[in-house]
Amino acid sequence: xxxxxxxxxxxxxxxxxxxxxxxxxxxxxxxxxxxxxxxxxxxxxxxxxxxxxxxxxxxxxxxxxxxxxxxxxxxxxxxxxxxxxxxxxxxxxxxxxxxxxxxxxxxxxxxxxxxxxxxxxxxxxxxxxxxxxxxxxxxxxxxxxxxxxxxxxxxxxxxxxxxxxxxxxxxxxxxxxxxxxxxxxxxxxxxxxxxxxxxxxxxxxxxxxxxxxxxxxxxxxxxxxxxxxxxxxxxxxxxxxxxxxxxxxxxxxxxxxxxxxxxxxxxxxxxxxxxxxxxxxxxxxxxxxxxxxxxxxxxxxxxxxxxxxxxxxxxxxxxxxxxxxxxxxxxxxxxxxxxxxx
Amino acid sequence: xxxxxxxxxxxxxxxxxxxxxxxxxxxxxxxxxxxxxxxxxxxxxxxxxxxxxxxxxxxxxxxxxxxxxxxxxxxxxxxxxxxxxxxxxxxxxxxxxxxxxxxxxxxxxxxxxxxxxxxxxxxxxxxxxxxxxxxxxxxxxxxxxxxxxxxxxxxxxxxxxxxxxxxxxxxxxxxxxxxxxxxxxxxxxxxxxxxxxxxxxxxxxxxxxxxxxxxxxxxxxxxxxxxxxxxxxxxxxxxxxxxxxxxxxxxxxxxxxxxxxxxxxxxxxxxxxxxxxxxxxxxxxxxxxxxxxxxxxxxxxxxxxxxxxxxxxxxxxxxxxxxxxxxxxxxxxxxxxxxxxx
Numbered sequence: 001x002x003x004x005x006x007x008x009x010x011x012x013x014x015x016x017x018x019x020x021x022x023x024x025x026x027x028x029x030x031x032x033x034x035x036x037x038x039x040x041x042x043x044x045x046x047x048x049x050x051x052x053x054x055x056x057x058x059x060x061x062x063x064x065x066x067x068x069x070x071x072x073x074x075x076x077x078x079x080x081x082x083x084x085x086x087x088x089x090x091x092x093x094x095x096x097x098x099x100x101x102x103x104x105x106x107x108x109x110x111x112x113x114x115x116x117x118x119x120x121x122x123x124x125x126x127x128x129x130x131x132x133x134x135x136x137x138x139x140x141x142x143x144x145x146x147x148x149x150x151x152x153x154x155x156x157x158x159x160x161x162x163x164x165x166x167x168x169x170x171x172x173x174x175x176x177x178x179x180x181x182x183x184x185x186x187x188x189x190x191x192x193x194x195x196x197x198x199x200x201x202x203x204x205x206x207x208x209x210x211x212x213x214x215x216x217x218x219x220x221x222x223x224x225x226x227x228x229x230x231x232x233x234x235x236x237x238x239x240x241x242x243x244x245x246x247x248x249x250x251x252x253x254x255x256x257x258x259x260x261x262x263x264x265x266x267x268x269x270x271x272x273x274x275x276x277x278x279x280x281x282x283x284x285x286x287x288x289x290x291x292x293x294x295x296x297x298x299x300x301x302x303x304x305x306x307x308x309x310x311x312x313x314x315x316x317x318x319x320x321x322x323x324x325x326x327x328x329x330x331x332x333x334x335x336x337x338x339x340x341x342x
Numbered sequence: 343x344x345x346x347x348x349x350x351x352x353x354x355x356x357x358x359x360x361x362x363x364x365x366x367x368x369x370x371x372x373x374x375x376x377x378x379x380x381x382x383x384x385x386x387x388x389x390x391x392x393x394x395x396x397x398x399x400x401x402x403x404x405x406x407x408x409x410x411x412x413x414x415x416x417x418x419x420x421x422x423x424x425x426x427x428x429x430x431x432x433x434x435x436x437x438x439x440x441x442x443x444x445x446x447x448x449x450x451x452x453x454x455x456x457x458x459x460x461x462x463x464x465x466x467x468x469x470x471x472x473x474x475x476x477x478x479x480x481x482x483x484x485x486x487x488x489x490x491x492x493x494x495x496x497x498x499x500x501x502x503x504x505x506x507x508x509x510x511x512x513x514x515x516x517x518x519x520x521x522x523x524x525x526x527x528x529x530x531x532x533x534x535x536x537x538x539x540x541x542x543x544x545x546x547x548x549x550x551x552x553x554x555x556x557x558x559x560x561x562x563x564x565x566x567x568x569x570x571x572x573x574x575x576x577x578x579x580x581x582x583x584x585x586x587x588x589x590x591x592x593x594x595x596x597x598x599x600x601x602x603x604x605x606x607x608x609x610x611x612x613x614x615x616x617x618x619x620x621x622x623x624x625x626x627x628x629x630x631x632x633x634x635x636x637x638x639x640x641x642x643x644x645x646x647x648x649x650x651x652x653x654x655x656x657x658x659x660x661x662x663x664x665x666x667x668x669x670x671x672x673x674x675x676x677x678x679x680x681x682x683x684x
Contacts, residue, residue, distance in 0.1 A: 045507075104465070124447040131476070134499070135499035135500035147489075165387075168391065169391065
């Protein structure tokens with residue numbers, strides 16, 4: 001299956017270099033080492049299977065974008081304590097717990113290019129180790145001593161679960177509207193990005209407009225992030241994705257590019273999508289056909305256009321915040337995200 | 343299948359009447375109405391399926407013993423605020439979330455005499471609505487404003503998950519020792535009873551010895567409660583249990599009566615248990631044989647004897663606490679629990 005190049009405009013950073021997540025990584029590096037250390041130590045349990053399952057996922061090299069947001073935002077707000085490290089680890093645990101439960105719900109075989117934990121230890125272990133990590137996430141929030149951070153993150157945990165349940169209803173339903181789909185993404189993905197970005201300023205005791213700014217940045221980055229992921233599934237390369245092109249197609253997932261294609265197609269094309277998504281007729285020939293239709297209907301380009309709009313909103317959200325290397329790096333993450341779609 | 347009468351001594355309350363949970367229910371009744379109201383309102387979500395699934399379980403009439411512990415303990419420590427109601431609801435949600443996840447892990451068909459939620463809405467909904475309720479439980483803890491209560495309950499949530507994972511390892515393993523089994527019960531069941539009893543005095547700002555006393559009462563009641571449940575599965579009536587006699591047997595669960603029977607049997611009997619528990623040969627004839635062996639080996643009587651010892655420990659734990667109608671009622675719950683086994 002050939003990779004598909006999707007043209008992206010405006011992805012050059014201000015400096016003219018190729019946008020990258022590296023400046024952000026460099027700025028938070030020393031804090032991030034403490035987060036990684038904490039993450040590993042909080043996976044520990046006398047119950048052997050827990051660190052085994054947890055580390056399988058944690059060692060598999062996610063980019064840890066969410067905790068980096070927490071660290072960078074805390075730095076930008078002049079926070080001087082240690083609890084941004086605790087909360088960043090907490091955010092990463094919430095994310096990891098969600099992934100473990102997601103794989104059970106979606107019956108996924110792969111995660112980040114490795115066998116999903118449920119394939120190695122079973123669904124049972126994935127559910128229960130997810131619960132353990134969620135519990136550890138809350139214990140770390142408590143350690144941070146900030147009631148407001150606890151409020152923000154515990155609220156996010158219910159919104160994420162709501163989003164996942166909402167997604168069950170849209171699953172295999174091609175009549176899902178774009179708005180309904182965006183609501184799912186806002187809850188299941190963007191809510192954690194928003195909370196991750198907001199708890200930094202919360203710890204720093206920043207004012208309401210700072211909290212809103214970071215929250216909005218995280219929310220819109222999260223939306224863009226998911227839409228780009230949706231597009232990549234019909235046009236990226238397995239190696240860079242950690243999942244195979246066509247995974248969403250084979251799992252019958254209703255994503256934005258699919259919804260656009262379905263709505264823009266004639267009756268015969270809609271029948272194709274119903275057979276593929278609802279009835280599971282999704283072999284490689286059909287995947288090729290799906291990808292052809294995506295191009296014909298501009299479904300990938302328009303999904304990425306929508307992602308770009310969310311990136312613009314995220315950029316605007318930070319506009320009133322004082323310039324700093326961290327701000328520059330967060331803005332570059334937006335361009336980097338769009339570039340990923342190449 | 344005939345019910346089995348297990349002789350119990352010393353189950354008369356001090357007053358000579360048949361011990362009951364009613365005095366406790368009466369003492370906490372007005373608080374409990376507020377808890378029930380809160381539980382229902384916190385099931386709410388615009389995502390329709392969430393209240394449906396949650397209320398299926400919540401309306402199915404568990405006794406709500408755990409939140410009653412929180413309320414009674416708070417009263418006994420002279421707590422005058424409203425947050426004992428919030429925390430009691432939080433405890434009930436933690437319990438409900440655990441049940442939803444348990445049914446997925448155990449592949450159970452029934453819960454409290456009704457079809458398990460996973461049979462009606464699927465495993466996916468059970469996992470995700472469980473996550474939602476856990477999130478709501480944490481939000482209520484945050485509302486209570488007590489960091490110490492948050493610490494106590496979030497710690498319990500990780501211990502419960504550890505206990506569940508530990509149980510995966512003992513599942514179908516007849517070589518499990520009694521000590522290992524008790525460790526599982528301590529984590530997966532007793533930890534929440536202990537936390538439920540302790541958060542009352544925590545809210546009231548009671549001293550360390552009060553906290554320990556209530557914690558110890560809850561822990562030992564929880565241990566007794568589970569062992570009695572284990573015994574009932576081989577000798578109770580479906581109507582009073584909300585589950586069928588022999589459910590544990592048919593699911594191949596390794597419980598204390600099974601472990602005792604296995605260890606006390608000859609090689610031929612051990613082979614019987616291996617076939618039943620490990621290989622799933624568990625039809626009604628075999629269940630009758632299992633129940634016969636339980637009696638022959640005193641496995642039920644000794645399981646209940648162990649439960650009685652834990653009840654004694656729970657009683658002793660409250661000894662230094664000032665007499666009150668609530669204390670009397672909590673002591674009566676111990677006798678009532680043992681009486682359940684009749």
